[in-house]
Amino acid sequence: MHTRRTVVGGLGVALLTGIAGCGALSSPDPTVVETEIDGGIDALFGETDVFVVVQNDGAAGDVEVTLELLDGEGTVLLDETQTTNMEADERKRVTFSVDVPEGTEEAEATARAA
Incomplete structure (x- = not known):
């Protein structure tokens, strides 16, 4: 037979376990939705702004936002990361001001919880 003390103690453990499980879910879940190069892809030379919408x-x-500039063979020529604080359900534009290396043909951006 269960006593009141065992039931209350068991509920406390169950609540703590539930709260701990929710903690794992309370982190950012960022996705890059757009990458835009100031002046278009033809402007990929010299000092250029690249806008990443997360x-x-x-x-x-x-959230860590990473920008990679690649040559035509997929070799990373430049790799730059910025950390930004984001609110829940927020959309934010992160600006990278970079000196684009010669031979750059593509820009890729990723985002992940920091």
Whole structure:
């Protein structure tokens, strides 16, 4: 037979376990939705601004946004990362001001919880 103390103690453990599980879900869930090069792809030479739009479908927190500039063979010529704080369900534009290496043909951006 269960006593009141065992039931209350068991509920406390169940609540703590539930709260701990929710903590794992409360991190940012960022996705890059757009990458835009100031002046278009033809402007990929010299000092250029690259705009990366990130959508956070998770909780508030820090997000790392990484920009890679690649040559025609997929070799990374430039790799730059910025950390930004995002609110839950926020869409944010992150600006990278980069000196584009010669031979750059493509820009790729990714985002992840920091």
